[in-house]
Each structure stands twice: as C-alpha cells, then as structure tokens.
Amino acid sequence: MEKTTATPFAKPLYVMLKPASSHCNMACEYCYYLEKKHLYEDGNHHLMSDEMLEYFTKEYIEAQTMDSVLFTWHGGEPLMRPLDFYKKAMALQRKYACGRHIDNVLQTNGILLTDEWCEFLAQNHWLVGISIDGTQDMHDHYRHTASGKPSWEQVMHGIELLKKHHVEWNAMAVVNDYNVEHPLEFYHFFKEIGCQYLQFTPIVERIVKTKEGSRLASLRNREDELGFKAEDYELASLTDNDDKLARLRTDTALSNSSITPEQWGNFLCTIFDEWVRHDVGHIFVEIFDCTLANWVGVAPGICAYGKECGHAGVMEYNGDVYSCDHFVFPEYKLGNVMEKSLIEMLYGEKQQAFSRLKHASLPRQCKECDMEFACHGECPKNRFEVDRYGEWGLNYLCRGYYQFYTHVAPAMDFMKRELQAGRAPANIMRAL
Numbered sequence: 001m002e003k004t005t006a007t008p009f010a011k012p013l014y015v016m017l018k019p020a021s022s023h024c025n026m027a028c029e030y031c032y033y034l035e036k037k038h039l040y041e042d043g044n045h046h047l048m049s050d051e052m053l054e055y056f057t058k059e060y061i062e063a064q065t066m067d068s069v070l071f072t073w074h075g076g077e078p079l080m081r082p083l084d085f086y087k088k089a090m091a092l093q094r095k096y097a098c099g100r101h102i103d104n105v106l107q108t109n110g111i112l113l114t115d116e117w118c119e120f121l122a123q124n125h126w127l128v129g130i131s132i133d134g135t136q137d138m139h140d141h142y143r144h145t146a147s148g149k150p151s152w153e154q155v156m157h158g159i160e161l162l163k164k165h166h167v168e169w170n171a172m173a174v175v176n177d178y179n180v181e182h183p184l185e186f187y188h189f190f191k192e193i194g195c196q197y198l199q200f201t202p203i204v205e206r207i208v209k210t211k212e213g214s215r216l217a218s219l220r221n222r223e224d225e226l227g228f229k230a231e232d233y234e235l236a237s238l239t240d241n242d243d244k245l246a247r248l249r250t251d252t253a254l255s256n257s258s259i260t261p262e263q264w265g266n267f268l269c270t271i272f273d274e275w276v277r278h279d280v281g282h283i284f285v286e287i288f289d290c291t292l293a294n295w296v297g298v299a300p301g302i303c304a305y306g307k308e309c310g311h312a313g314v315m316e317y318n319g320d321v322y323s324c325d326h327f328v329f330p331e332y333k334l335g336n337v338m339e340k341s342l343i344e345m346l347y348g349e350k351q352q353a354f355s356r357l358k359h360a361s362l363p364r365q366c367k368e369c370d371m372e373f374a375c376h377g378e379c380p381k382n383r384f385e386v387d388r389y390g391e392w393g394l395n396y397l398c399r400g401y402y403q404f405y406t407h408v409a410p411a412m413d414f415m416k417r418e419l420q421a422g423r424a425p426a427n428i429m430r431a432l
C-alpha cells in the first residue's frame, strides 16, 4: 500500500522506542518490562538494527502533522546501546528532518552515564528522565543491579554528572509498599538533590500464574484458557464477560510491592500539603499539575488523568508496534512497521477503540462520581475492581484517588480562580 504523510488528525503522532527491547543492567523487583523478553523467544539479541532505526526515523518524521517531533528512548535500559547508536540516530534525524524541530527524551536508570554521554546529551539538548525511588534505603529496597547489588550510589553519581554538564533532567519515582510510608522524607529528598520536575507512579501489579510460571496479568489475560476470545477492542470485551473476568480475577494476585488505595491517598495528600505551602511554581509535581489542568478544563499532560488515552504507541526493537507501554501484550499489538504504516496503526480503528475505551468503559460509580472530571478513572490497567453497583472495571486505587481529589479541591478552586483572573496559582502559598 502506498504510504501517505497526510492525516486527518490534529494531534501529534507519538511512538516510544525500545532500542534495546527489555535488556537492562538492573533487575528491579517490580519491573513491568523485564518479562517482555518472553515475547521474543528467538535468541537473546533483541537490539534495534541500523536499518530499522533508519526506516523508523524516516517514517516517523514523515507521519507528523506538526512542526515538532519528539523521539523518546525507553527500555529496558536504552543506554545498553552504545553512544554511537544515538549519534547515528541524530544523524538520521537531521537527514530526514525536512525543517522540522526535533526533540529527544531519554528515560534511564542513570547507572551507565559517563562524562562522554553527558557531553552528548548536553550538546544535543536531550531531556533525561532518571528512575530513582527516593533516599538510599527507599531506592535500594527494590532497585537492584542485575547481579543483585544496590544501585542508589551509582544512580546518584549519574545525576551528579548530569548536573555537572547542565543536562536538563527530571525524576521518575515508583511509589511502592515501602517508600509510600514515608511521603515527606521522600519529597524532601527530591528537593534536596535539586529535582524540579518530579513524576511518581504507584505500583499496582497483578501477577498471574501460568504453566510457564508467574507473569504480569493483562486486562484480557488468559482469554483462551477461560474459553472466550476478544476479537477486537470493543468495550464489550471488558464488560460483557463478567463471569469469565470474575474467574480471571480470582486467578491473579497483587505483587508484594503494590500499594493499597489508602496508602496512595495518604501519600498524595501529605505531599500535596507540603507542596502547596512551600513549592508551588518552584517544584513541578506531575500529578498536581495534571489535577490543576483538569480543574481548569485543559487536557492534562499525562494519559492516565485524561479523558481518552492511547496517544503514545510503543515500538519494539523489531518494528512491532503496541497500543501503549503498559499494554505490550500480544493481544494489543497493532502491527509491524515494515508491514503497516505508523499512520495506519496509530490512527487506525483498533487504536482509536483502545483510546475511547478509557472513558467508555468507566463503571457506573465513576460516571456518577463528582471527581470524575479530575480522575477519569485513571489508567485502565488498574481497573479490576467491582464498583458499589456490582459493575466491573472500577480502579483499584479509587478510594485513594477520591481521598486525594476531595482533599485538594479547596486549593484547586483557589488556584483556578487565580489563573482565571490572570494571576499566578503560586499566590496560594501566601493565602495559606
């Protein structure tokens, strides 16, 4: 089929790259991506080839309808590829840019950063996200190297190198059953190391036991064994098979690192109370920004808190494209870039249905919830509870989110009024 650069959609086409697939020099206990090596059993060399890199770069840039293009390098650990690979990527971006502005974002555990890496990142204005879970004991609780050693000191060394070379960076922290109990210590740590942009993600992982061993559960896990097959991404596959999904649920268990809804609510409220008194406008905490965005009726920057999702596909080393980083399961594969265009895959009906599902599959409790406009039921991957009406698909963290949104409502109302009056939301610090 002739590929086209025309698209009827105004939103940018976005695909996150896995240049080293799930390869990583760490073995964090809660990692959702390490097990993806089982997707590809054909040997151990799951590395993106130069040909694939060039094919994707050309196609990705041509598929854009906007002047800016964002490349995101993700893993596994993307620094498992040598610096030369990324120099090649930059050369290809220049070759195919056709006047477009190109940005690059790298999400890394930071261990392999060196002066040479940081010089490259600084010279090319890459934004670097560092995965770090807080203080030394918080971080080393679950984040080990592949040989089982603690990793915090090496990560901190990487952060120091980024600072030394003036590389723009932010922190991505996972909130687990350990650090969730120490919200203020957690938050102050990031302030002390000079982190201005902080994102934290709650751990909610369901483990399913299969004949081959334990692995993460997909929303449509073990369809075949349960005797039904969802042929498409219709809402029906989540709601019309309640009995079967209920059986599926009994076969899964939460991982030890997962947090409870109450822990999540307390964690968010405690950090918010500290932030709203001292740090508005200085420290950017992603979930607080997203909440304010929803409060004023602007689309938030993070999919989980938006009405629709599915704006960011993922491309594995071999060109396989999936609906979302948290849905890299065979049943959510959109195709391979060598066989289908990115436009066909990312703007096609299967992905559109995936995108709509976030809102369309909300259970009655969410539809009636006075905080739905801010919460939007969060990420579908966490929706495996029964709501108060007996409907499937309530977010496991619901009680925590409801606690958080009702707690911050007065402050959000205040900041919304300030914004609407053309004043800074940071005025809330004086008001408090």
Ligand code: SF4
Binding pocket: 303, 304, 305, 309, 310, 311, 312, 324, 325, 326, 327, 358, 378, 379, 380, 381
């Ligand atoms: S499924 Fe979850 S992580 Fe994936 S795009 Fe939707 S909200 Fe985002």
Ligand code: SF4
Binding pocket: 365, 366, 367, 369, 370, 371, 372, 375, 376, 377, 378, 394, 395, 397, 398, 399, 401, 402
């Ligand atoms: S707080 Fe709970 S009920 Fe309300 S929208 Fe969020 S998940 Fe649904």
